[in-house]
Amino acid sequence: MxxxxxxxxxxxxxxxxxxxxxxxxxxxxxxxxxxxxxxxxxxxxxxxxxxxxxxxxxxxxxxxxxxxxxxxxxxxYAQFHLEPRGKYIVRVCMGTACHVKGATRIGETLENRLGIGHAETTSDLKFTAEYVACIGACGMAPVIMVNDATYGSMTVQKMDEVIEKYQAMD
Ligand code: FES
Structure with missing residues (x-):
């Protein structure tokens, strides 16, 4: 019953x-x-x-x-998560076009700044990092997404700026 x-x-x-x-x-x-x-x-x-x-x-x-x-x-189903995730999901595209244009450095920058790698979440539950396959914006490579926002032509400096922007947000 x-x-x-x-x-x-x-x-x-x-x-x-x-x-x-x-x-x-x-x-x-x-x-x-x-x-x-x-x-x-x-x-x-x-x-x-x-x-x-x-x-x-x-x-x-x-x-x-x-x-x-x-x-x-x-x-x-990949849609389900068994661990708490950050408020901001930072997806770094590691597809071929992005890889050729330096996606690895973008991922390293994220790891250096936030101390998290793929599928990891900061202890304050603000950021989760994910390395993903092509997200369909190869013309803007290298590309990242933060939740639904897409950022293209990423450089180390631009990655720093994006992280700072979201760190300053609630
Ligand atoms: S390979 Fe990165 S958007 Fe296509």
Whole structure:
């Protein structure tokens, strides 16, 4: 039998520090829908910015799905993240055109300034670095993206300026 949101939340709060209110609300919304696992996981990531381990246990309990099955989905789809990510996702294109035009130096600059490499996040959760394949802007190589903003013709100096800009933002 499926437990109520209150029962599961009470149990979880005793054991975990993370606030499961948002996750319970997501499950409440999709619980009766056929094939609810994907939309539930997507909405939880939207709410928390990643999939906290505690929410996996909650989803397992409330949707009666094995945690192994949930982790199978989470690790199969690249869209899901199991660790907290930065507010600003800095993607450095390492595709061929960008590589030829010095993408490696751009990546090194990012690592030197922020102390993070590929798939790493600063301890203040402000920046996450990702080295990615061609992002379709080869004419502007070397290219980076910060969240949805694209920056082309990158140089070490320009990379410094972009980092400073986002460091100064909340
Ligand atoms: S190789 Fe970098 S945008 Fe295409």
């Amino acid at each position: 499926t437990e109520t949101a209150e029962q599961v939340e009470e149990t979880a709060v005793e054991q975990e520090e993370i606030d499961l209110t948002a996750a319970n609300q997501v499950i409440d919304k999709y619980q009766d829908m056929h094939g609810s696992l994907m939309p539930v996981l997507q909405a939880i990531q939207e709410a928390y910015g990643y999939i906290p381990e505690e929410t996996v246990d909650l989803v397992s309990e409330r949707l009666n799905v094995y945690t192994s099955q949930i982790y199978g989905v989470l690790t199969f």
